[in-house]
Amino acid sequence: MDKLLSSRFNHESLPGDYIFPPELRPGDLKIPFSSSISVIDLSEAQNGDRTNTIQKIIKASQEFGFFQVINHGISENAMNEVRSVFKELFEMPEEEKQKLCSNDPSKKCKMFTSSVNYATEKVHLWRDNFRHPCHPLEQWQHLWPENPSRYRECVGSFSVEVKMLASRILSLISEGLGLECGYFEKGLTESVFLSINHYPPCPEPSLALGITKHSDPNLITILLQDHVCGLQVFKDGNWIAVEPIPNAFVINIGYQLQVISNGKLISAEHRAVTNSHDTRTSAAFFVAPSDECIIEPAEALTDEHHPPIYKAFNYKDFNSHYFAKYGNTDIVLKSFEVQKG
Template identity: 80%
Template sequence: MDKLLSNGSIVGSLPEDYVFPPELRPGNLKIPFGSNIPVIDLHEANHEAKSNTIQKIINASEEFGFFQVINHGISLNLMSEVRGVLKELFEMPAEEKQKLCSNDPSKTCKMFTSSVNYATEKVHLWRDNFRHPCHPLEQWQHLWPQNPTRYRECVGLFSVEVKKLASRILSLIGEGLGLKCGYFDNDVSGSVLLSINHYPPCPEPSLTLGITKHSDPNLITILLQDHVCGLQVLKDGNWIAVEPIPNAFVVNVGYQLQIISNGKLRSAEHRVVTNSHESRTSAAFLVGPTNDCLIEPAQALIDEHHPAIFRSFKYKEFLYCYGAKLDDVGKVLKSFETHKN
């Protein structure tokens, strides 16, 4: 994989196979932080302000599909260590990163550039990606890389803490929706995939994208942002830049949470733009159902005035459909609607 961008394989102008058609180019790269994503203080959820915090989360999930959390309880030292390890990962010599690359679709732990469809895609994304499952930890940790030497221990500790945070946020969302206690504490959140994206400085950022517009297929995503801006969310037809707040996590609603909430919460489309002067590395923990988990709108949210918008299905069916329609993921949800409305 000499094509890895982090190997410094591209210098000078942007190669043609990274240039997007004019209608898909990012346009304004420096969107002001004016009307920004809500920031929620989770420390308040421990006190009498809990109901207020829950309402803020529900409102943010309805209006934006995104919010940021501060005072989340995860050690700032651990967050700093993880950032260091992830930086080390992409700065390793090319031969070390080569060991992590694979064209085998069954390999669960791998590094690649752009996407797994590099050989067949029309335009490449300006990013390298390393991904692997991380829950339950004992099932996957031994498959992770031995270099950087701190990777397994540090990312292992962090992934356990992030899973706890995700469970806490899902519990607050469940309470806000009026679902029974523990609704999400089972196979519906039984899988966690870590997706680490690295975006090196790009020679012509206005012509390409780090990640194209999409919504996440899973339940909920917990993102450790870099200090460098790049994430943008689509709201009311306009792109909003997500400000990198020190030591905060970005949380976004995935398609499964939109379905379970019977359309009350929304999974917002988002993308990543690049820049010409700084690299950016982010770590997204994609919390989702196990493959055979049955997904459907929660019964507590359905009545004669609010019929089920979506049908029942196994999560693996959704993933297959999502993967097959990556060029138009907007059609994915429609294929799971009941068509009774």
């Protein structure tokens, strides 16, 4: 593995192995923010307007697969503190960060540059990444880094709050789809995986990418954006920038929720672009089923007029297929569709 981007001091020119082919380059980086990405006030659901909140979430999930939430119950102090810890993590001396790096595919907690396929990929991503499981907390917390010294405590308490937020949102989605209470509890949300992306300033951002176009393989993603913009969603053939709203979380629908909803909700394609001035650090909490969980369209959402679009599958098998076909959204779900005729 090459040296971490956050440990290099010369970013004056973009190395050739970071330049994407013309058809994949981000090109124009001055994409406007879109007002069509809903910003939903979750406090309304607690203050007697639950039905209206549910309708907004379902509409956004059907049309966009993306929305933002404010007044979600996680304090501004907690959000700022965890951002500070993530920043501190990538600013540690090189020798400290190297302790977290590993080429061992079985290691659950590790840091790397670009992707885990660095040695074989044709073009590298302009990012460093640190990832690890964080639920159940008692199973994983002892594997997290001891430096920064407050990492375990701060990220641990924050991840518990994020898991609770995910449960609240999924409860609203469940009600909006007409599913039974508690449908998304237990096996469907047994795993939470944290992925922290760190994007240093890039010398030629129009030629590079932080993350290529993809949809998330999990159930639902809770994203803590940085104050620096970089997230873009693909909608109707165009890229739309997602505005970094203070104290908001970005929520996006994963493939598993698209399958369970029998295609009523969509998992939108998205990417991360870079910039030449500011470092950007974002943290995605991937809420996912257990490996052995069977995923299929909810029985309540299928009948003779609405037959299942997808066949039942094991989540572990889906994940293996997803990472083999990563980046090719059209192919990923095709293998799991019910064949017609």
